[in-house]
Amino acid sequence: MFGxxxxxxxxxxxxxxxxGCVSPITAGSLSVLGQDPKHxxxxxxxxxxxxxxxxxxxxxxSVLDNLILYGRYFGIxxxxxxxxxxxxxxxxxxxxxxxxxxxxxxxxxxxxxTIARALVNEPHLLLLDEPTTGLDPQARHLVWERLYRLxxxxxxxVLTTHYMDEAERLCDRLVIMDGGKIVDEGSPAELVSRxxxxxxxxxxxxxxxxxxxxxxxxxxLGKRIELLADRALIYDDDGxxxxxxxxxxxxxxxxxxxRRSTLEDVFLMxxxxxxVED
Numbered sequence: 425m426f427g428x429x430x431x432x433x434x435x436x437x438x439x440x441x442x443x444g445c446v447s448p449i450t451a452g453s454l455s456v457l458g459q460d461p462k463h464x465x466x467x468x469x470x471x472x473x474x475x476x477x478x479x480x481x482x483x484x485x486s487v488l489d490n491l492i493l494y495g496r497y498f499g500i501x502x503x504x505x506x507x508x509x510x511x512x513x514x515x516x517x518x519x520x521x522x523x524x525x526x527x528x529x530x531x532x533x534x535x536x537x538t539i540a541r542a543l544v545n546e547p548h549l550l551l552l553d554e555p556t557t558g559l560d561p562q563a564r565h566l567v568w569e570r571l572y573r574l575x576x577x578x579x580x581x582v583l584t585t586h587y588m589d590e591a592e593r594l595c596d597r598l599v600i601m602d603g604g605k606i607v608d609e610g611s612p613a614e615l616v617s618r619x620x621x622x623x624x625x626x627x628x629x630x631x632x633x634x635x636x637x638x639x640x641x642x643x644x645l646g647k648r649i650e651l652l653a654d655r656a657l658i659y660d661d662d663g664x665x666x667x668x669x670x671x672x673x674x675x676x677x678x679x680x681x682x683r684r685s686t687l688e689d690v691f692l693m694x695x696x697x698x699x700v701e702d
Contacts, residue, residue: 483527625682647661
């Protein structure tokens with residue numbers, strides 16, 4: 425599984441549309457499944473499965489008929505489709521909803537149905553554009569488990585997501601994008617190791633003035649200090665030892681948290697903390 429991470433407007437969805445052969449290539453070169461999208465778009469699309477950002481299911485049809493109708497676009501015989509649709513509904517745990525209309529389904533059920541629909545043509549490459557946005561934790565974990573099973577079965581997946589934990593759990597490799605450019609790439613573990621320390625200490629103070637005064641003697645202790653409006657982040661490989669040193673030196677924050685560095689720390693370091701709107 426390969427991931428695209430980046431703030432809004434970084435170019436993730438645009439790149440996905442190019443890979444899906446529905447938008448022209450703006451620059452550079454692109455090969456999908458060994459073929460050229462400029463000349464082989466229909467052949468490539470026949471081998472792709474696509475899960476768009478927004479569910480675009482046929483809400484007037486039943487769950488089962490959504491899969492069968494979509495499969496007909498690929499020229500799959502009806503008898504084959506019925507068996508395949510039944511298998512896919514079992515895979516996404518929707519067998520008991522086969523005859524239900526789509527409209528009353530929960531958001532998580534619709535998302536799982538959209539994933540099942542993308543698998544009707546047995547794709548070689550599955551494109552997932554923010555597949556779990558808006559889902560509750562239980563539904564997200566179920567989708568993750570289904571995607572992981574697909575990866576075990578050899579289905580290559582390309583993912584965009586705003587959830588850093590999702591990228592860390594699922595992606596073998598990923599790129600972080602900003603302003604249409606790739607700012608770094610690697611496995612989640614490689615990116616964390618390359619850009620941040622093993623741990624982060626989060627310190628909170630009553631106000632920023634008290635924080636700045638308290639941290640003056642600390643600046644040489646941690647490997648990097650980042651001052652935010654509501655807290656200070658100190659990056660170090662041994663958070664507990666550093667906190668003990670800080671307390672011995674008289675530092676008295678209102679709260680202290682030592683946590684493992686994550687992909688989110690890398691993402692914010694490389695793309696900034698300012699809010700970006702589309």
